[in-house]
Amino acid sequence: DQQVKQNSPSLSVQEGRISILNCDYTNSMFDYFLWYKKYPAEGPTFLISISSIKDKNEDGRFTVFLNKSAKHLSLHIVPSQPGDSAVYFCAATNSGGSNYKLTFGKGTLLTVNP
Amino acid sequence: DAGVIQSPRHEVTEMGQEVTLRCKPISGHDYLFWYRQTMMRGLELLIYFNNNVPIDDSGMPEDRFSAKMPNASFSTLKIQPSEPRDSAVYFCASSFGTFFSDEQFFGPGTRLTVL
Numbered sequence: 439d440q441q442v443k444q445n446s447p448s449l450s451v452q453e454g455r456i457s458i459l460n461c462d463y464t465n466s467m468f469d470y471f472l473w474y475k476k477y478p479a480e481g482p483t484f485l486i487s488i489s490s491i492k493d494k495n496e497d498g499r500f501t502v503f504l505n506k507s508a509k510h511l512s513l514h515i516v517p518s519q520p521g522d523s524a525v526y527f528c529a530a531t532n533s534g535g536s537n538y539k540l541t542f543g544k545g546t547l548l549t550v551n552p
Numbered sequence: 553d554a555g556v557i558q559s560p561r562h563e564v565t566e567m568g569q570e571v572t573l574r575c576k577p578i579s580g581h582d583y584l585f586w587y588r589q590t591m592m593r594g595l596e597l598l599i600y601f602n603n604n605v606p607i608d609d610s611g612m613p614e615d616r617f618s619a620k621m622p623n624a625s626f627s628t629l630k631i632q633p634s635e636p637r638d639s640a641v642y643f644c645a646s647s648f649g650t651f652f653s654d655e656q657f658f659g660p661g662t663r664l665t666v667l
Contacts, residue, residue, distance in 0.1 A: 440594075474658075481556070481643050481658025482595070527595060539585075539608060540656065544594030 441465045442530050444543035452551055457515040459546050461528030464509065468530040472540065473502060473513050476525040485526075486513070489533075518550045556659035558644050564665045570632040573662045576625055577646030585656060586619055586629050587643040595643070601627065634666045 443462045451457045461471075469490040474482035488495040488502045488511070495502050501514045515522055525547050529540040557576040565571055577584050585600040599609040604621045612619070616635070621627040631638055641663050645656040 472655075479660065481645070481660050483658065484655040487655075539597050539600060541597075542587075542595035 442543040448547040450549045454517045457518045459513040467532040470533040472529045474527040558659035568633045571634045573629040575627045575644030581646035581648045583647045585645040589641045636666045
């Protein structure tokens with residue numbers, strides 16, 4: 439039933455190393471994907487997005503890769519910093535649809551150890 | 553701008569009581585969204601408004617839930633009567649755009665506990 443799946447509830451990495459967060463989707467109508475970051479006691483904040491016409495989008499230390507044939511996307515953080523420790527949500531939408539709504543995954547808790 | 557404002561931040565109530573959550577979106581934003589976050593289901597969209605009009609309420613779990621947006625600067629989410637399974641964090645978010653915009657701004661959330 440979950441159209442956006444983040445199969446790893448948690449991930450722990452060392453400071454300075456790469457963090458890779460994964461996301462899978464099942465709805466072939468999804469054509470726009472977003473990552474949000476959430477700190478405790480705060481609302482999610484937008485991090486980075488990618489359209490299905492691209493396979494990569496980069497913003498500083500954050501890069502999102504999209505593999506449409508596999509219905510898979512990943513967020514790479516390089517180098518990881520302790521301040522990156524947060525819950526990361528993957529979200530997807532059909533930008534051409536009449537409904538403007540985001541479908542979120544359950545999130546992955548990233549812990550970056552100093 | 554102060555961002556999206558939600559009140560209260562925490563609410564503890566007893567089963568059967570009415571609960572009202574409040575949201576003030578960012579000024580100028582024409583879309584407003586209500587989400588619920590639980591461990592089991594993650595972040596779910598309950599309802600969203602465009603220019604104060606409800607567009608999609610398919611995520612509202614039951615008739616016990618209702619949402620209103622009487623004007624561009626205020627929205628409420630009401631649960632009546634509340635049940636323990638309604639315990640969750642409820643987020644309000646807003647965005648701007650007559651077409652798809654890639655960023656929704658979230659409030660800090662209201663943590664609801666129904667005993």
